[in-house]
Amino acid sequence: MPADTSKGPPEEFRALYDHVVTCGKCGFCQPACPVFRATGREAYVARGKVALFRNMIEERAELGPEVKEAFANCLLCRACTENCFSAVKTDEVVMSFRHAYAERFGRGFLQRRVFRSLLPRPRLMRALVRSLWAVRRTGLADLARRVGLVGLLNPKLERAMEFRAGTPGPLLATRLAKRRGADSRGRPIVGYWMSCGYNYALPEVGEATVRVLERLGMGVEVLENCCCGLAAHGYGDVEAAAQLARENLRRLGDLDRFAAIVSECGSCSGHLKEYPKILAGDPEWSALAGRLAEKTRSFSEFVMERGGLEVPPGQEGGEAGSEDRIVVTYHDPCHLGRRYQNVVVQPRELLRALPGLELREAAESDSCCGAAGTYGVLHPETSAAIIARKMGFVEATGASVLVTECPACMMQLSFGAKRAGFDITVLNISQVCDRYGA
Numbered sequence: 001m002p003a004d005t006s007k008g009p010p011e012e013f014r015a016l017y018d019h020v021v022t023c024g025k026c027g028f029c030q031p032a033c034p035v036f037r038a039t040g041r042e043a044y045v046a047r048g049k050v051a052l053f054r055n056m057i058e059e060r061a062e063l064g065p066e067v068k069e070a071f072a073n074c075l076l077c078r079a080c081t082e083n084c085f086s087a088v089k090t091d092e093v094v095m096s097f098r099h100a101y102a103e104r105f106g107r108g109f110l111q112r113r114v115f116r117s118l119l120p121r122p123r124l125m126r127a128l129v130r131s132l133w134a135v136r137r138t139g140l141a142d143l144a145r146r147v148g149l150v151g152l153l154n155p156k157l158e159r160a161m162e163f164r165a166g167t168p169g170p171l172l173a174t175r176l177a178k179r180r181g182a183d184s185r186g187r188p189i190v191g192y193w194m195s196c197g198y199n200y201a202l203p204e205v206g207e208a209t210v211r212v213l214e215r216l217g218m219g220v221e222v223l224e225n226c227c228c229g230l231a232a233h234g235y236g237d238v239e240a241a242a243q244l245a246r247e248n249l250r251r252l253g254d255l256d257r258f259a260a261i262v263s264e265c266g267s268c269s270g271h272l273k274e275y276p277k278i279l280a281g282d283p284e285w286s287a288l289a290g291r292l293a294e295k296t297r298s299f300s301e302f303v304m305e306r307g308g309l310e311v312p313p314g315q316e317g318g319e320a321g322s323e324d325r326i327v328v329t330y331h332d333p334c335h336l337g338r339r340y341q342n343v344v345v346q347p348r349e350l351l352r353a354l355p356g357l358e359l360r361e362a363a364e365s366d367s368c369c370g371a372a373g374t375y376g377v378l379h380p381e382t383s384a385a386i387i388a389r390k391m392g393f394v395e396a397t398g399a400s401v402l403v404t405e406c407p408a409c410m411m412q413l414s415f416g417a418k419r420a421g422f423d424i425t426v427l428n429i430s431q432v433c434d435r436y437g438a
Contacts, residue, residue, distance in 0.1 A: 009057045010100040016093060017057050022086040023050045029090070035073050038385035043070040046080035046090040048104050053093050063097075063104060071097040073382070075375055076234060077368040078339035098236025107237065115240035117225040118248045126173055129200045170323040172203035173281060175208065176222045187219040188259035190302070191252070193267045193272070195265035196227050197407025205407070208307045208434035209264045209299060215437070216306055217238045218259070224251050230271040230335075232374055233278070242282070249288050264299035266336025266343070267373075272296040273341065277390035296302035298336055299430050300405060308353055309437040310435060325358040328432070329399040331390070332366040333406035339366075346406060347429050354436045363393040389414035395422050404424045 007376045017070035031034050036045040043052065049070055055061035074094045081089055096247030118125050123171035156257065172194060190213055198206040213220050252261075263269040273296050328351060336343045344366075351359045370376055370386030377383075391413075394402055401423050402413055427435075 002333060007062070008060065009063065010096075010103070012100060013053065013057050016053070016096060019094060020050050020054050020088065021056075022056075023047060023084075024086060024364065025051075026085065027081050028085065032079040032083035034075060034077065034079070034386045034389075034405075035368060035382060037389070038382045039073070040229065041073070041322070044073040046084065046088065049074065049090055049097075050088060050093060053097065054168075063100060068101060071101070073379065075334070075368045075370070075372040077334040080368065081322055084341055095233075099238055100236075102236045111235065111237070111412050111433050115232040115235070116243065117281075119232070120228075120244055122173070122226045124223070125226075125325050126171055126199075129171065137191075160317060170203065172199040172206040172409045174262070175203055175207060177339070179210065179220065179222050182405075189221055189257055191220045191221050191223045191258045191261040193223055193225055193228075193261055193263035193265075193268055193296075195263060195407055197265060197411075201409050202410060202428075203430060205264060205410075205428040208428070209262075209430040212299075212303070212309070212430055212433045213262065214302065216309070221258070224259075226251070228268045228271045229278070230267050231373055233274075234273070236394055238278070242278055242381070245289065246285050249275075249285055249292065252292065255291050257293055260302055260326075261292065261296045262299055262302045263296070264405055264428055266298055266333035266341065267408065269296055269298040269301075270335035270340045298341065298343050298346075298405060299428075300350050300419055301341075301343045301435070304346040304349055306363075309351060322422075324356070325356050326401060326436075327354055327360055327397065327399045328362050328401040328403050329362045329394055329397045330365060330429075331362070331394075331402060331404040331409060332411050333404055334366075334368050334372070336405055337366045347403070350429065351403060351432065354432065356436055357432075360397040360399055362390075364390065364399050365393075369409050369412045369416070371406075373406040373408060376412055376415075378401050383412070384416075384419065388420065390419045390420075391416040394424065395420065400424060403429050403432055406427050 021043065023306055024142060033045045035045075042048040052061060052067050052070055056063055056067070061067060071094050074090070074092065076091045078091055081087055081091065118128070155219060176194075192206070192210060192213065194206060194368065210220050212221070225248050227244055228248065229241040231240035232244060261274070273293045274284060276293050279285045279289045297305065330347055330351060332338075332344060338344050351357060365392060368384035368386065369390055375383060394417075401424075402417070404410055404413065404426070405428060410426050410428060417424045417426065
């Protein structure tokens with residue numbers, strides 16, 4: 001698509017004008033914003049972004065590269081909206097800017113190819129990832145990083161390599177290939193949604209999830225889904241996000257056979273619940289999108305709806321201070337917590353019920369860890385400052401296990417712990433259930 005070089009504010013900006021003018025400029029968004037806390041930049045906090053956006057609508061500023069960085073520096077965590085008296089939806093303002101900017105100035109070649117050609121084709125994507133991991137297993141990539149060659153070529157690539165140390169071995173899709181069809185034997189069938197993060201980087205999480213679902217008495221069908229589309233949506237490529245949504249609905253087929261679609265990735269489950277909004281103008285797919293949203297559950301949400309895991313009487317989670325208990329703490333992924341899906345109580349109830357565990361809450365447990373998809377790679381210094389603050393609160397709990405329900409969070413938390421130099425095991429909540437549940 002050729003870049004649109006026309007002047008003046010896009011029409012989609014004008015549609016948000018009555019909303020953004022409700023910003024009272026009070027600054028209550030500042031202490032809630034992880035990016036502002038790390039940088040102190042007014043343009044990066046909600047008040048600054050909203051002011052820039054309003055100026056563009058009123059033609060006192062232009063949509064252009066000079067304001068792009070302000071809107072790139074957003075985690076889309078919605079903490080600002082939660083702290084705002086006017087409930088200004090800054091994430092919608094940011095998304096509108098990103099879409100309009102890409103429409104006017106064009107999208108990069110790599111971004112277009114990834115979102116529109118690669119992600120809708122899981123087999124092609126898997127082949128590429130296998131090749132990348134194979135190169136890393138030779139040791140040449142890590143050698144290049146150690147001698148400084150990678151940092152010289154691109155510091156962001158060096159951060160990406162640091163973000164996921166080691167190689168995962170066989171992809172999750174390979175490990176679960178023999179379980180594509182559910183052996184129901186009269187049991188309810190759940191569709192297991194395979195997150196890109198677990199498939200390509202943390203396959204052991206998916207294996208644990210399937211085991212726990214089967215222990216719950218479910219027949220598990222491993223779905224042939226492609227990427228949910230959240231990444232494309234976050235970059236403002238709403239057309240690619242809609243394309244991925246339609247492709248996934250086509251792949252899922254008849255949804256009536258499923259009791260639920262379950263994902264232990266809060267970002268995936270949250271985005272699937274947004275499909276009705278993404279496909280609202282598509283009469284062919286909107287109804288099916290609504291049915292998928294109704295059936296979608298996060299892992300902890302689904303387990304607690306089914307009554308939790310069976311725990312023998314007398315072996316429930318321990319009292320605070322019990323010496324024989326393993327102390328765990330929980331990090332709320334942004335897309336799973338109260339600002340998106342409001343799945344907050346369920347994971348905590350699940351952890352408290354598991355034998356041998358003691359749950360201790362960390363301060364700011366629901367504050368973004370700084371991963372935010374690719375934000376941690378593209379803005380490494382800010383992301384590192386954000387995770388350093390969080391790891392200080394985690395360390396103060398004395399926990400030996402840090403639990404969450406998101407692959408990006410898992411990798412960011414592991415990176416933060418390693419950088420802080422303290423020993424803590426980062427696990428998905430499904431792994432905790434697999435290890436400590438009945």
